[in-house]
Amino acid sequence: MIDKATFWIVLPVLALGTYAIRFSFLGTLGTRPLPGWLTRALRYTAVAVLPALVAPGVLWPAATGGETDPARLAAALVTLAVGLATRSTMAAILAGAGTLFALLATVG
Amino acid sequence: MTSARHAFLRGLLAALPMTVVVGPFALLFGVVATEAGLNVIEAMLFSVSVFAGASQFAALQTMQENAPVLVVLATALAVNLRMVMYSVTLAPHFGELPLRSRALMAYFLVDQSFATTVAEIDRNPAMTAQEKRAVFFGAVVAVAPLWFLASLAGALIGRAIPPEYALDFALPITFLAMVAPMLRSLPHLAAAGVSILLSLVLAGLPYGTGLLIAAAGAMTVGALIDRWLEVRRA
Secondary structure (H helix, E strand, O other): OOOHHHHHHHHHHHHHHHHHHHHHHHHHOOOOOOOHHHHHHHHOHHHHHHHHHHHHHHHOOHHHOOOOOHHHHHHHHHHHHHHHHHOOHHHHHHHHHHHHHHHHHHOO | OOHHHHHHHHHHHHHHHHHHHHHHHHHHHHHHHHHOOOOHHHHHHHHHHHOOHHHHHHHHHHHHOOOOHHHHHHHHHHHHOHHHHHHHHHHHHHOOOOHHHHHHHHHOOOHHHHHHHHHHHHHOOOOOHHHHHHHHHHHHHHHHHHHHHHHHHHHHHHOOOOHHHOHHHHHHHHHHHHHHHHOOOHHHHHHHHHHHHHHHHOOOOHHHHHHHHHHHHHHHHHHHHHHHHHHHHO
16 A cells, blocks of 8 residues: 555655656757767666566565465566567557466466 | 648547557556555546656555655656657757747657657658647647546546456566567667666665666666677777
8 A cells, every 4th residue: 555645745746857857858948969878878767677666576476475476477477578579568468467367367 | 721730630640559558558557556545536646747657657666665755756757767868859849939838748748749759750851840749749639638538447447456356466567568679679688687687686675775776787787788889880
């Protein structure tokens, strides 16, 4: 469960911060090009943050009390594999969810 | 029909295929948000004020793990940093428009409106700033109302879904499904690999700080390999 005090601090700051990011150059018309190292780092923000966000939870899910769950692990691997092969987010979600439900229904 | 109206329709049509992803994604956000304990109004405030899917999911996940506010914000904002590039890329095309136009565009600057506008400018470099703006808002009309309505639908049905559906795993699957198609080059692969490895090794660190270190390390490795490849090509 989300702590409501945390939520009511996160909501406005995240909203304003995200808007500031979007407004940054479009709004102020900063025409100076970004330094090369910064453009380079920005290119990799999403692939750097998202895997770290899920990896521990995939191996040690909170729902099973931190014990590695074959169904969840298999679902994660199938999602990744289908996403890599098809380059389609929707196909990967469907394959991963399908694997999870099939395994939970038969094994789990 | 005016040329701006033509451009608006071109943007709308070009962005339509993206609704296949946006709709279910927003629905899922509504469901996961209510499962995490937010009520419908809170979930909707979240979707409307932040309006950035991946970071909304990231914030939900870290808040559910009871990470401190600073870690939640750092994680969610890091996910949105890619939009600095969007803002930089679009700025020269819209410089002559009034500030209120650009301020409104900033709110609606998402992956889909950005991708559509850039692709359309590429095809039609001679467009005026007004026509480019029309393309942008055409794409916005295709995805934004759907994002809000599907979030609302998800939040309304969220409570009705029983726990045996293993919704705890909806977030990991969604994130992995978003990341996999991005792994199209060596630096991307290396960054993702380092991200996974470090987050597992550092999983014991308190307050989700392992996540931030892993992300920073992964970003650095991606950027370094990117630079190394560029130097080698030159």
